[in-house]
Amino acid sequence: MFGGDPLLSGHVDLAVVLIVILKVVAVFAFLLVATMLMIWFERKVVSDFQNRVGPNTAGPFGILQTLADGIKFFFKEDLIPDRAERRVFILAPLLTVVPAFLLFTIVPFGGDFSNGHDGSVEIFGHTTYLQLADPAIGILFALAMSSIAVYGVMLAGWSSGSKYPLIGSVRASAQMVSYEAALGLSVCAVVLTTGTLSTHGIVMAQAGSGWGGFIPHWNLIAAGFVPFVVFLLASQAELNRPPFDLVEAEQELVGSYHTEYSSIRFALFFVAEFMNSVTMAAIIVTLFLGGPAGPALLGPGWLWGIIWFLLKMTAFLFLFVWVRSTVPRVRYDQLMDLGWKVLIPLSLGWLLLLATFWVARDQHWNGFITVAIGAVVGLTGYGLLKAAIATSKARRLEGVVD
Amino acid sequence: METAVFIVSALIVLAGGLGVVTSRNPVHAALSLIATLFGIAVLFLNLGAQLLAVVQVIVYTGAIVVLILFVMMLLGVDREEDLDTEPLVGQRLLAGLIGLLFLGAILAIIITGKDAIVTGSHSVTSAISPTVSNISQIGTALFTTYVFPLEVTAGLLTIAVVGAVVLSRRPRDLEPIPEPESMTDMGDEPLTAIPEEGAH
Numbered sequence: 001m002f003g004g005d006p007l008l009s010g011h012v013d014l015a016v017v018l019i020v021i022l023k024v025v026a027v028f029a030f031l032l033v034a035t036m037l038m039i040w041f042e043r044k045v046v047s048d049f050q051n052r053v054g055p056n057t058a059g060p061f062g063i064l065q066t067l068a069d070g071i072k073f074f075f076k077e078d079l080i081p082d083r084a085e086r087r088v089f090i091l092a093p094l095l096t097v098v099p100a101f102l103l104f105t106i107v108p109f110g111g112d113f114s115n116g117h118d119g120s121v122e123i124f125g126h127t128t129y130l131q132l133a134d135p136a137i138g139i140l141f142a143l144a145m146s147s148i149a150v151y152g153v154m155l156a157g158w159s160s161g162s163k164y165p166l167i168g169s170v171r172a173s174a175q176m177v178s179y180e181a182a183l184g185l186s187v188c189a190v191v192l193t194t195g196t197l198s199t200h201g202i203v204m205a206q207a208g209s210g211w212g213g214f215i216p217h218w219n220l221i222a223a224g225f226v227p228f229v230v231f232l233l234a235s236q237a238e239l240n241r242p243p244f245d246l247v248e249a250e251q252e253l254v255g256s257y258h259t260e261y262s263s264i265r266f267a268l269f270f271v272a273e274f275m276n277s278v279t280m281a282a283i284i285v286t287l288f289l290g291g292p293a294g295p296a297l298l299g300p301g302w303l304w305g306i307i308w309f310l311l312k313m314t315a316f317l318f319l320f321v322w323v324r325s326t327v328p329r330v331r332y333d334q335l336m337d338l339g340w341k342v343l344i345p346l347s348l349g350w351l352l353l354l355a356t357f358w359v360a361r362d363q364h365w366n367g368f369i370t371v372a373i374g375a376v377v378g379l380t381g382y383g384l385l386k387a388a389i390a391t392s393k394a395r396r397l398e399g400v401v402d
Numbered sequence: 403m404e405t406a407v408f409i410v411s412a413l414i415v416l417a418g419g420l421g422v423v424t425s426r427n428p429v430h431a432a433l434s435l436i437a438t439l440f441g442i443a444v445l446f447l448n449l450g451a452q453l454l455a456v457v458q459v460i461v462y463t464g465a466i467v468v469l470i471l472f473v474m475m476l477l478g479v480d481r482e483e484d485l486d487t488e489p490l491v492g493q494r495l496l497a498g499l500i501g502l503l504f505l506g507a508i509l510a511i512i513i514t515g516k517d518a519i520v521t522g523s524h525s526v527t528s529a530i531s532p533t534v535s536n537i538s539q540i541g542t543a544l545f546t547t548y549v550f551p552l553e554v555t556a557g558l559l560t561i562a563v564v565g566a567v568v569l570s571r572r573p574r575d576l577e578p579i580p581e582p583e584s585m586t587d588m589g590d591e592p593l594t595a596i597p598e599e600g601a602h
Contacts (some may be wrong), residue, residue, distance in 0.1 A: 088429070132565065136535050147464025151436070158475055160428065173472045177465065197537060320491040366430070 005200075006120060007128035019123055027132050031104050035275045039066045042274070044322050049325040062066060073267040081260050083161030092159060093261070093268035094150025099145040100275040105132040106141050106199045107282045112301035113207040113293035119200060121302045129200055130292070130305065138198040139191065142283055143184055150176040150277070152318050153240075153247065154267070158255035168256025171332070172240065172247040176338065179237040180342035182230055189227035189351050190219050191286045192358065199286055206290035220288040226350040228288045230343050236279045237339065240273070241320060243327040244335055280315035286308065344384055349378055407448045415441035428479060432471050453536045463559045 007016055038173060040055065040063055047054025055062030063235035110130035120127045135141060150173055157169020191197055194205035202219070220228045248256035258269045259291070269284040285291055294308035315359040353374050360370040414437055421434025437460045446455035488494065544552055 053573075085427075085429075088433070137452045140453070140460070144456050144459040144464060145492075147460050147468075149463075150468055152477075154471060155429075170475055170554065173468055173475075177468055177472075180464070229596060238542045345584065 005129050005131075006135045007126055011252055014364065015124060018125060019128060022123075023128075027104060027109070028101070030109070031101065031275060031278065034278045035271055036066045036070075036319060037063070038274045039270075040146055041317065042324070045318065046325045047319045049322075050337050051193065055104075064085055070267060073264050076263040078263040078265065079260075082173070085159035085161065088155050088159035090265075092152050092156035093265045093272075094152075095155065096149065096272040097268050097275075099152075100272040100279065101147040103142055103145045103149075103276070103279045104134060104282065106135065106138055107131060107279070107286055108134075108200055108203050108291050109282070110292050110302060110306035111203075112296070112305055113203065113290075114296035114301045115311065117301060119204060119207070119305070121305075127362055130302070131200065131205075133198045134198055136198060137198070138200075138201065139187055139283075139287070140197055143180070143187065146183070147180055149178075152269075152272070156261065160260040162255070162260055164253045164255075164259045164303060166258050168247050168253045168259075172257065175240070175244070175247060175335065175339075176238055178339040179234045182234040182347050183348035185344065185351055186227040186231040186234065187287065189223045189347065189354055192351065192354050193223040194221055199291075203286060203291040203293055207293035209295075216290055218288060218290050223288075223354065224350060226346060228284075229286065230347045230350075231273070231287065232399050233338070235284065236320070236323065237335070239276050239280055241277065242324040243329050246327060249329065257342060271281050277320055278313070281313045282309075287310040317386060320399055339384070341389060347379075349381055353378060404448055407444065411441045411444040411448065414438070415445070428474055430472065436463050436467050436468075439467065451536065453540060475549065484485055 007019060022102060043065070044054045044062065055065035058064040058068045080086060093269065098317075108119065111121055112121045120129055122128075153172040153176075156163040157167075157172070160166070194202045196202060196205065206216070206218050208217055211221075215221070238393040240247040248258075250256075250334045253259070258266055261269060289312050289314075290308075292305035292309040294304060295302040356370060356374050359365075360367065405561040418436070418438030422431045422438065425434060431528045441459060443455040443458040443463075446452075446458060496571060
C-alpha cells in the first residue's frame, strides 16, 4: 500500500511517525529554500547574460532579494477586482501551489547508492529512503499532478473577469494539454527501459558502475537520447517557460492569467512557477540522470547522494535559465506544430522501436534484422507523416481548406 | 482508518455531485465535478487500486474536465443561467418522481432480501494476487485475456480522431446555400439586399 519504503513495511510506531513528519518538514523547507534561491539565481544569471548587475543589495550577492520581495508582498493591499468571480479567484492561486508542493514528494533527493547499496539510509535506528513517499505508481503521480496544475492557471484567468487573463488561460490550457501527451510518452520510454514505475526503482536501475566501469548507466543513454530531448522540450512547454511562454507573453497579454492578481496571491503564482521549475529539474534528473546515484569519493555515502542530486539539479536549472535568456519566443502555430507534429510522433515512434528491441532481446531474434526492419518501418512512418503535412500545407496555401 | 477515509471521501463525492446539478454557473458545476472525480480517486486508493486512482486523476480530472472547461471558456457559455425557466416542461417533477421510484426500488430490494443482501461481511474486492503489483496484473490481463477488446477500442478511438479531423477541416469554397424559393418568388424583397453593380 505504501510502496517500497522499508520504513513503513514493518511495525509503525511513534518513532516512524516522527521520522515521516521530519521528512515532510525537511522536504517542505528544502523546496521553499530551493525556490527562493532559484528566483535569485535566475535573476542573477539573466542579468549576467544581459550585461546588467541584477539584484545586489539584500545580503551577499543580493541572495536575500527574494525574501525581501516576499515580505513586501505580504504588506501590499490585496485587491479583488469588481468583476472577478470571487470564490474561484481566491481558490486559483492555491490550486497552483498545492500540486507544485505535492510533485516533489516522490523525488528521491538523496540516499546511499554507491558501491551497490540500495539507496537506504539509517535515521535513528530505522532504515528508510531519502524521499517522502515511494508509491508503486511513482512517476504516474508526477504526471497526475502536472496534469491538474493547469487548473490554477485556467481558473485564475477565467475568474479575473478581464480579457487578457482569459486569453492567457485559454492558451495555457491548450498548450499544457498538448504537451502532456509528449511528456507522458517519453516517461513511458523510461518506464519501459527500467521496468518499474517507482521513482526509487528508476534510480536504482541507473545506479552502479555502469558500462565499462565509467559510463554511468543513465536512462539518458539506455533509453536513447530521444526521450530525454522530448521530455526536456515538453517540460519547458509544460512549465510555460521561455521559449514557450506564450501563456504570459507580456508584450501581448500584459501579465496574462495573473494580470489582476496582487499582493500575496500574486506571490503564490510566482513561487509556484519557480517551484515547478525546481521540481521539473529534479524529475528530469531522477528519470534520465540517475538522481542521487553516483560514486562516493570520500566520506559517508549518504552525503554523496545529496551532493550528486544537487549538482545535477543545479546543472539543469542553469540550462533552463540559459535557454530562457538566449532563445526567442516561438510563435503560437510553431508551438502547436512542435507539439503535435514533431514531439508526439517522434516519442511514439521511439517508444515502439524501444519495445521492439526489448522483445527482440527476450526472444533472441537476429539483432541485425530487427534493427533493419525497425529502421525501415520508422523511415516509412516518417515519410508518410512528412507527405501528409506537406499535402495539408499545400491545400491550405491553395485555399481549399481552412 | 479505512472507514474514516471512506466517509470523508464519500461526503466529498456527494457534495460534488450535488454541486454539479445545483450550480447556476456552468464553471462552478465543472469545479464540483472535479471534486467528485477526486473523491472517487481517493475511494480507489482506499481499496488499494492505486493505478486506477492515478488513471482517474490523469484522464478524468486532468484531461476531460480541462477540455470541458476549455470549451466553456472558448465559447463563452460561462455565465450564470436562470434556472427558474424550464426548457422541458415538467422535467423536474418527472425527475423527482423517477428518483423516488429508484430509491423505493433499492429500499424494497434491501428490505425484502434482508439476510441475503446485507451480510455485514467485508467487501471482497481486493487484489487477485497480493504479491504481484496491480500494474503488472492489469497489464497482463489487458494484453492476454482482453487483447481483442483492447485493439478494437484502439481502432474506435483512431476512427473518432480521423472523424474529428475531417469534420473540422471543412472546404472553404463551398457554393453558398441559395435563398429558399418561397422567399424570392413571392415578389417580395430578398431578405439580404444584393448591392447593384458599381453602386456603393
